[in-house]
Amino acid sequence: MARRQITIQTCGGAGDGSVATGALIARAAVKLGYSVLVYDTFPAEIRGFGKTISEVRVSVEEVTARADAVDVLIGLNNVFAIEQIKTLAEDAVIIYDSLPGITVKESESVPHFAGNYMSPYGVPLEHTAQRVTGRKLGKNVVAVGFLAKLLGLPKEPFHQVLKELFLRKGEKVLSQNIALFDEGYAYEEVEYRLIELEKAPPPGEERVIISGNDAMTRAAVNASLAVFAGYPITPASKLMENLAKELPRYGGIVVQTEDEIAAIGAVTGAWFAGKRAMTATSGPGLSLMSEIINLGVMTETPLVIVNAMRGGPSTGLPTKVEQADLNIALWGGHGDSPRVVLAPTNIAESYAVLQDAFDVAEKYQTPVIVLTDKFIAMSHTSVPASILEEKRGSTRLEYTGPPEAYRRFAITETGVSPWVVPGTPGISYTTSGLEHDETGAPGYDVPNHVAMTEKRFRKFRAMLGDLPAPVFEGPEDGKNLVVSWGSSFGAVEEGVKRLWNDGYSIRLCKMTTIFPQHEDVMRGAFERAEKVIVVEQNRFGQLAKFLKGYYGISADEVHLPGGEPPSPGEVTEAVKERLLV
Amino acid sequence: MKRSFVIVGAGVAGISAAKAIRAVERECEITIVEEGIAFPYYRAALGEVVLGKKGPEEILIEPLDFYDRACLRLRKGQRVVSVSVSGRYVYLSNNERLRFDALLVATGRREVIPAHLKKYAPHLSTFSTLEDALKIRDALPSLKAALLRGKGFNALELARVLVKSGVQVTLVTPDKRLYYPALPDDENEHLRNLIREAGIQLIEGDDVNRVEEKNKGLYSVELLSGKTVECGLVFASGGFAPNVSFLKNSGIYLNQGVIVDDYLQSTEEGIFAAGDCAEIYHPSIGRYWVNLGHPNAARQGEVAGRNMAGEAMERLEIEKMRPYTIFGEQLYARWWD
Numbered sequence: 003m004a005r006r007q008i009t010i011q012t013c014g015g016a017g018d019g020s021v022a023t024g025a026l027i028a029r030a031a032v033k034l035g036y037s038v039l040v041y042d043t044f045p046a047e048i049r050g051f052g053k054t055i056s057e058v059r060v061s062v063e064e065v066t067a068r069a070d071a072v073d074v075l076i077g078l079n080n081v082f083a084i085e086q087i088k089t090l091a092e093d094a095v096i097i098y099d100s101l102p103g104i105t106v107k108e109s110e111s112v113p114h115f116a117g118n119y120m121s122p123y124g125v126p127l128e129h130t131a132q133r134v135t136g137r138k139l140g141k142n143v144v145a146v147g148f149l150a151k152l153l154g155l156p157k158e159p160f161h162q163v164l165k166e167l168f169l170r171k172g173e174k175v176l177s178q179n180i181a182l183f184d185e186g187y188a189y190e191e192v193e194y195r196l197i198e199l200e201k202a203p204p205p206g207e208e209r210v211i212i213s214g215n216d217a218m219t220r221a222a223v224n225a226s227l228a229v230f231a232g233y234p235i236t237p238a239s240k241l242m243e244n245l246a247k248e249l250p251r252y253g254g255i256v257v258q259t260e261d262e263i264a265a266i267g268a269v270t271g272a273w274f275a276g277k278r279a280m281t282a283t284s285g286p287g288l289s290l291m292s293e294i295i296n297l298g299v300m301t302e303t304p305l306v307i308v309n310a311m312r313g314g315p316s317t318g319l320p321t322k323v324e325q326a327d328l329n330i331a332l333w334g335g336h337g338d339s340p341r342v343v344l345a346p347t348n349i350a351e352s353y354a355v356l357q358d359a360f361d362v363a364e365k366y367q368t369p370v371i372v373l374t375d376k377f378i379a380m381s382h383t384s385v386p387a388s389i390l391e392e393k394r395g396s397t398r399l400e401y402t403g404p405p406e407a408y409r410r411f412a413i414t415e416t417g418v419s420p421w422v423v424p425g426t427p428g429i430s431y432t433t434s435g436l437e438h439d440e441t442g443a444p445g446y447d448v449p450n451h452v453a454m455t456e457k458r459f460r461k462f463r464a465m466l467g468d469l470p471a472p473v474f475e476g477p478e479d480g481k482n483l484v485v486s487w488g489s490s491f492g493a494v495e496e497g498v499k500r501l502w503n504d505g506y507s508i509r510l511c512k513m514t515t516i517f518p519q520h521e522d523v524m525r526g527a528f529e530r531a532e533k534v535i536v537v538e539q540n541r542f543g544q545l546a547k548f549l550k551g552y553y554g555i556s557a558d559e560v561h562l563p564g565g566e567p568p569s570p571g572e573v574t575e576a577v578k579e580r581l582l583v
Numbered sequence: 584m585k586r587s588f589v590i591v592g593a594g595v596a597g598i599s600a601a602k603a604i605r606a607v608e609r610e611c612e613i614t615i616v617e618e619g620i621a622f623p624y625y626r627a628a629l630g631e632v633v634l635g636k637k638g639p640e641e642i643l644i645e646p647l648d649f650y651d652r653a654c655l656r657l658r659k660g661q662r663v664v665s666v667s668v669s670g671r672y673v674y675l676s677n678n679e680r681l682r683f684d685a686l687l688v689a690t691g692r693r694e695v696i697p698a699h700l701k702k703y704a705p706h707l708s709t710f711s712t713l714e715d716a717l718k719i720r721d722a723l724p725s726l727k728a729a730l731l732r733g734k735g736f737n738a739l740e741l742a743r744v745l746v747k748s749g750v751q752v753t754l755v756t757p758d759k760r761l762y763y764p765a766l767p768d769d770e771n772e773h774l775r776n777l778i779r780e781a782g783i784q785l786i787e788g789d790d791v792n793r794v795e796e797k798n799k800g801l802y803s804v805e806l807l808s809g810k811t812v813e814c815g816l817v818f819a820s821g822g823f824a825p826n827v828s829f830l831k832n833s834g835i836y837l838n839q840g841v842i843v844d845d846y847l848q849s850t851e852e853g854i855f856a857a858g859d860c861a862e863i864y865h866p867s868i869g870r871y872w873v874n875l876g877h878p879n880a881a882r883q884g885e886v887a888g889r890n891m892a893g894e895a896m897e898r899l900e901i902e903k904m905r906p907y908t909i910f911g912e913q914l915y916a917r918w919w920d
Contacts, residue, residue: 100677111679118650118657121620124677196620 004200007061009069010149012142013086014054014078019142023076024056025211025382026146026163031060032209032384033159035202039065040211040382041567046236046320053082062200066348066383066492070571073197074152076145077112078127084115093119095152095197097145100124121196123152130185140182147186153199157187208387214349214378217390218282218308219244221356223252225394228277231257231268236320237376238282238310262287266294266307273304276398276423278360280306285314285327288334288371295369296335299458301433302411302419304363304370308356311375311488313565322565323376325488326540331371332517332548338455340462342370343516344469347491349378350385355470355514357394362468365397366418366461373516375539377489377567405429410442413453417460462518470514472523476502480509481582483531485549485557487513490539490568497573506581516545519552528555533582535560539568586611588891589673589683591663592826593617595625595877596858596884597689598644603888605653611892613655614681616673618690620660621713622647627736627877627908629716630744633723639713666833668851685853685891688841689884690826692859692873694737697821703794706802708818710741719816723748726815730804732791733820734761736876736909739778741818743910746781753784753812755791762909770914777910786810791819825860825873838862840873845898847887855891857883865901876907 012023021042028038039059045052059069071091077083077098087096098112101124108114113122125148127141134140143164150160160183168176212220218241222230230249232242246256259265265281272279283291288309298305311327313319331343344359346352352374359370401408401420405428412419419440424431432442437454439445476498486494491512498510511527528534534557536546543559550557558580562568588604590597593615601613617623621639628642650657662676672680694711696704709715719726719741728751731738738754739762746752760766761774778785786806793805794817804812825840835849836842841856843863848855858880862871874883886899907914 098677105674105678105680108679108681111677113658113661113677114656114679118655119647121659123620123660 004198005073006063006200007059007065007069008073008153008197008199009057009059009071010074010076011055011057011072011086011090012076012078012145013082014142015052015082016054018054018078019139020054020056020078023078023142023146024058026143026160026167027058027060027149028211028382028384029163029166030150030155030159031058032211033162033205034155035205036060036062036199036384037064038211038382038384039068041068041377042380043566044321053079053085055086060199062202067496068493068567068569070569074149076142076149078142078145080110080112083112087112087115087117087120090120092117093196094121096120096122097125097148097152098122099127099141101126101129123148123190125186125189127186130189131182134181134185135178140179143179143182144186144189147183148189149186150183151187151189153197155199157184209384210387210390211382211384212349212390213240213380213382214346214352214374215240215244215310215380216382217349217353217385218356218374219248220390221353222280222360223248223254224390224392225357225360226278226396227280227360228254229257229269229272229279230254230281231259231265231272231279232281232283233259233262233265233287235262235284235287237312237379238284238287238308240380241282241308241310262290263294266291266305269305269307270294270298270303273363274301274424278306278364278396280308280360282308282310284310284312284320285330286317288327288330292330292334295341295371296337296339297435298369299335299339299341300337300435300437302367302458304367306356306359306363306370306372308372308374310379311373319565321376323489323567324540324563324565325373325375325490325538326542326544326563327373328516328538328540328544328548329542331373338459340368340459340517342366342368342462342465342469342518343373344370345373345488345514345516346378347486347488347512347514349381349383350389351514352378353390354392357392358469361394361397362465365399365468366465367421368461373488375489401429409440411438411440411454411457413440413457416464417457417462418464466518466520469518469520471520472527473512473514474527475510475512476508478509479507479530481507481532483509483511483527483534484537484577485511485513485534485545486537487516487545488538490537490562490573493568493570493573494537494577496570497577500570500574501578501581506578506583508581513545516548524549525553528553533558533580535577535580537562537573537577539563586684587682588613588685588687589681590615590687590689591673592689592691592858592860593619593623593644593657593659594689594691594858594880595644596691596880596887597687598623599881599884600687600689600855600857600888600891601655602653603885604892605655607889607892613653614658615655616658616661616663616675616681618660618662619712622659623657624713625877626711627740629710629713630740632713632716633720633741633744634747635720639717642713663829665829666835666854668834668854671853683853686855687884687887687891688827688830688849688854688856688860689858689880689887690860691880692823692825692840692875694735695821695824696819697732697791700732700791700794700819700821703817703819706794706796706817708816710737710818722816723750725800726750728812728814729753729816729818730755730791730802730812730814731818732756733818733822734758735820735822736762736907738818738820739774739910742778742783743781745816746783750816751784751814752782753786753814754778755786755789755806757788757790759787762907762914766909766914774910774914777912781910791817823859823873823875825862827860838871842871846890846896847883847899848890848896853891855887857887863899863901
């Protein structure tokens with residue numbers, strides 16, 4: 003029976019082109035009308051020595067999570083392919099290099115390790131590449147040719163993608179790559195199709211393949227970003243790299259600073275001067291930025307910080323995924339230091355959420371931390387091109403009164419004080435990291451501190467309407483309320499859908515705004531549910547503990563740490579035993 | 584070191600042998616190398632697949648979990664390219680070698696296109712594998728007429744299922760014999776009646792001369808007699824050939840198939856053959872002969888397996904006549920002419 007989705011994993015060593023293979027498959031699949039999710043895994047070292055894996059989930063439906071298992075393995079390096087076999091679906095198909103050049107013993111052979119239900123296809127990948135191009139390069143394209151034949155997919159979309167990729171390198175390179183693909187396609191008549199993919203619905207509107215970092219690049223440019231300052235760190239570096247190319251075209255600037263402290267300092271300075279600015283970092287960088295973020299809270303300076311989470315603590319797992327920076331995002335400041343914490347749950351959403359971050363930061367004069375992670379930042383997916391078009395501009399509450407009456411920290415009903423750019427003629431602009439009065443002059447008396455603290459918190463109530471509210475799916479009177487956030491939501495949503503099919507009564511809640519909380523909505527949801535289960539990818543249960551403390555509720559915590567994004571199957575297994583029936 | 588048994592071919596003979604070896608030796612390693620990528624299935628049941636009565640999963644020789652339960656390593660989609668008798672290795676097309684203590688060749692046979700029709704091969708359908716059957720099944724809704732040439736099981740079985748599916752079938756046999764291995768005269772006559780009663784146009788003593796594609800998927804077939812038949816499917820069989828070409832330079836003695844003794848052992852010690860690729864001496868006719876059909880294959884596989892694993896060797900009992908299901912009926916056929 004044709005499957006609605008399959009996952010293809012390409013595995014090789016440095017220079018084998020695993021990531022390029024994944025991209026080629028994904029782009030062709032999108033041309034055929036499928037949805038794709040591409041997840042790459044690579045070593046933490048800057049120059050890779052080890053195994054690189056690219057995983058493409060191809061589906062007739064939208065996908066935002068990794069699959070439970072890999073259906074097809076393309077082994078560009080047989081030693082690594084053997085290591086991967088244990089991670090494959092029981093009935094997986096394996097494409098491996100069948101002419102390694104020397105006769106190998108069983109213990110070195112890919113099919114020897116394949117399970118009885120697996121189907122290994124030996125294709126002379128390197129040999130074919132050598133024959134066609136005179137070099138070993140391009141064996142991955144041979145493998146993709148064979149894969150297309152195996153899945154019964156037409157050649158044309160693959161040819162088109164090769165054209166898009168290689169035409170700029172010259173006709174010869176393009177024709178060699180087409181020849182490599184065709185050789186793979188024609189290698190062998192496929193006797194009996196073991197794996198078949200359901201035909202995709204006819205392609206509708208134009209779709210593009212982007213990563214979270216790419217989506218946020220577009221979002222930032224279209225949200226009138228003027229200054230980006232940052233220090234490279236995986237998995238956020240690509241965002242800076244993209245902006246370094248893009249932003250100058252729109253009149254903006256990108257500064258690579260000496261460290262993260264300088265980066266957040268430069269961002270603070272740019273906002274202070276009235277320009278939209280941002281930085282992007284990961285856990286270790288966010289730690290370094292803590293002090294200046296606090297300055298932003300106190301001086302009510304907007305800041306936008308994208309924090310792409312990876313495994314921690316410390317330098318931790320630079321190329322792995324974890325949702326473990328929620329605590330530092332929420333609580334990483336001394337004093338009463340509220341800040342907005344947003345967390346998109348997928349690549350497409352990261353576009354709108356980052357634009358919201360700019361608008362809210364500017365309108366309410368506050369730091370906003372956007373938590374993504376390696377899964378969102380560095381995976382690729384297909385999204386409608388139209389969602390990357392929306393443009394945003396200034397949301398600043400301008401001061402319009404007489405210059406001499408200006409008070410930088412005027413206490414207002416919403417907590418937001420009208421703003422001017424320092425240096426505006428006739429206006430005295432005073433600010434300080436010390437507690438201050440309405441004029442900005444230092445003021446340490448207790449009633450002033452209480453009033454100012456209250457003002458800074460009051461903004462967080464006012465801004466709720468401008469922030470994404472929690473989204474619920476499933477029956478309103480579901481016995482169980484499953485709450486999730488960030489990139490693991492995709493797996494949780496798919497897992498919960500399976501549990502619905504099994505008859506469980508579950509209401510699902512996606513939380514994109516972590517702070518401030520949409521308190522009325524959430525309190526109502528917690529009251530209606532008999533049981534609350536919070537699923538997240540960290541060991542501490544960071545969102546669960548926050549919600550328990552905030553609302554005084556009891557909740558089951560499901561922790562899925564481990565460095566790789568959870569699959570729907572893992573979620574189902576972990577959640578099932580806790581559900582009320 | 585555990586004894587290592589390699590079986591080449593996962594048809595009925597290979598699977599029976601694997602079971603027989605496992606029954607004798609619990610600890611040994613058994614690897615079955617099979618060129619096809621589908622799970623081992625009964626070829627004799629492909630007609631039911633064409634009719635849509637059975638799916639691929641319903642014609643398996645053993646259930647899917649059998650191979651794990653019996654601790655057999657099934658190497659699907661792999662081809663043996665040569666055998667080193669002295670080194671005790673089989674070499675695979677992926678440049679891998681497997682060591683063996685005992686080897687069974689159970690590669691079966693393939694249908695051959697008659698020499699004079701080879702040039703028309705692109706226009707000819709085959710009916711040997713599961714994929715062939717699925718292809719024909721999928722083409723049935725638009726298939727009106729078919730011409731089949733040959734007198735083996737495959738030609739008759741295809742004729743049976745096509746006519747049952749409402750296709751107008753013309754069956755051409757070059758002589759008056761309708762089945763191979765040959766049927767006694769009375770059974771031959773009975774079969775002729777069955778074929779005619781089924782509504783098949785039977786043309787005996789004629790042959791296909793030329794095949795021409797008129798439009799896409801529409802063929803004009805000219806017979807030696809000058810008669811022409813228009814149809815959407817042409818099938819032509821010129822008999823069977825054992826799949827043993829990979830043994831050509833091994834030193835193992837071959838005739839058409841692998842020459843084996845009564846114990847199913849080849850001319851090389853520890854190397855056996857069973858099923859449609861083995862040639863066994865038949866005292867009644869005084870020559871070696873390939874015994875076709877899956878009941879033969881099952882019995883030979885079992886005996887070969889026991890002989891490979893056991894200490895005492897067992898002779899194969901040779902039956903004179905055995906029933907074959909031909910054209911949906913049990914008919915008695917000899918193995919030899």
